[in-house]
Amino acid sequence: MLDKIDEYLNDVAQFSSTNKEEIEQFRIKYNSKKGILNEIFDQFKTVPNEQKKEFGQKINTLKQIVAAKLDELKDSDNAGVQADKEDLTRPGFPLELGSRHPISLVRNRITEIFKSIGFAVADGPEIEDDWHNFTALNLPEYHPARDMQDTFFIEKNPDILLRTHTSSVQIRHMENNEPPIRILSPGRVFRNEAISSRSHCIFHQIEGLYIDENVSFADLKQTLQFFTTELFGKSKIRMRPSYFPFTEPSAEVDVYWGLNSETDYRITKGTGWLEIMGCGMVDPAVLKNVNIDPDKYSGYAFGMGIERIVMLLHQMGDIRMFFENDKRMLEQFNAL
Ligand code: DAH
Numbered sequence: 001m002l003d004k005i006d007e008y009l010n011d012v013a014q015f016s017s018t019n020k021e022e023i024e025q026f027r028i029k030y031n032s033k034k035g036i037l038n039e040i041f042d043q044f045k046t047v048p049n050e051q052k053k054e055f056g057q058k059i060n061t062l063k064q065i066v067a068a069k070l071d072e073l074k075d076s077d078n079a080g081v082q083a084d085k086e087d088l089t090r091p092g093f094p095l096e097l098g099s100r101h102p103i104s105l106v107r108n109r110i111t112e113i114f115k116s117i118g119f120a121v122a123d124g125p126e127i128e129d130d131w132h133n134f135t136a137l138n139l140p141e142y143h144p145a146r147d148m149q150d151t152f153f154i155e156k157n158p159d160i161l162l163r164t165h166t167s168s169v170q171i172r173h174m175e176n177n178e179p180p181i182r183i184l185s186p187g188r189v190f191r192n193e194a195i196s197s198r199s200h201c202i203f204h205q206i207e208g209l210y211i212d213e214n215v216s217f218a219d220l221k222q223t224l225q226f227f228t229t230e231l232f233g234k235s236k237i238r239m240r241p242s243y244f245p246f247t248e249p250s251a252e253v254d255v256y257w258g259l260n261s262e263t264d265y266r267i268t269k270g271t272g273w274l275e276i277m278g279c280g281m282v283d284p285a286v287l288k289n290v291n292i293d294p295d296k297y298s299g300y301a302f303g304m305g306i307e308r309i310v311m312l313l314h315q316m317g318d319i320r321m322f323f324e325n326d327k328r329m330l331e332q333f334n335a336l
Pocket of ligand 1: 167302
């Protein structure tokens with residue numbers, strides 16, 4: 001009888017199959033009601049007492065090894081089923097490519113347009129001091145126009161703040177460079193404003209500055225006309241008198257958008273004209289502040305908000321869309 005069990009042990013150890021039918025046969029042979037294990041357990045009663053211990057250990061070993069084998073076969077059976085399901089020849093999942101943010105795209109387009117006529121990009125810090133953001137731009141302390149731009153202060157006395165406009169880069173550049181100067185400075189600006197569909201605390205501007213001998217208002221107008229033609233395909237502009245402390249005279253620039261569709265009526269409030277930026281001739285007081293001789297040099301400056309231009313170009317109605325990072329919006333700019 002003991003020899004018989006040894007044979008079974010061998011048989012179980014050697015059994016191997018991935019065929020479901022064969023595995024089931026193996027289970028029936030050893031583990032079913034009328035299987036070998038139950039048969040041997042039945043015979044246990046007839047084993048003489050002195051052999052019971054050795055016999056008992058052997059049957060237990062057999063029982064364990066049958067259970068282990070069935071487990072093992074079940075696993076390999078599962079693996080087989082899995083492998084049947086996976087089609088390894090299928091192509092992989094496509095990699096999703098990101099897209100550039102519409103603000104970056106339009107900023108790049110605007111910079112390219114001005115680069116093509118000789119402007120270089122200049123950079124400046126987002127954390128500024130009072131001098132570069134206000135005082136040197138002809139906005140001394142207590143000047144009422146400071147209220148036009150609600151400021152986030154970081155430190156008081158001396159004031160350190162988040163720049164409220166990119167005009168601060170004009171001052172930095174003029175302090176460190178001699179005319180002729182022809183720069184464009186795109187960047188983030190900050191204002192302490194209530195967030196609504198048309199305004200936000202962080203937004204983007206592009207500043208332009210040209211300083212040389214004999215720069216005139218006509219040069220400014222021609223440059224801006226070239227710009228609107230390139231960007232919007234619209235060459236009709238007008239300049240309305242306005243006020244900025246750092247330019248004299250100052251103007252607001254409108255582009256003639258037309259009245260061809262209902263949207264045109266809505267965004268231009270029925271006038272056909274759209275305001276796109278502020279500009280003017282650099283105030284001699286500003287030139288003096290950066291040690292440029294206003295009797296020898298003159299120049300123009302302009303500044304525009306990028307968000308507004310993106311909204312015009314892509315007919316977007318709410319500035320908050322730029323900051324929500326909703327993929328459904330961003331994906332639409334993939335192809336640009
Ligand atoms: N700094 C102005 C603003 O943030 C925009 C501006 C207007 C810039 C006229 C200029 C300019 O350079 O000449 O509202």
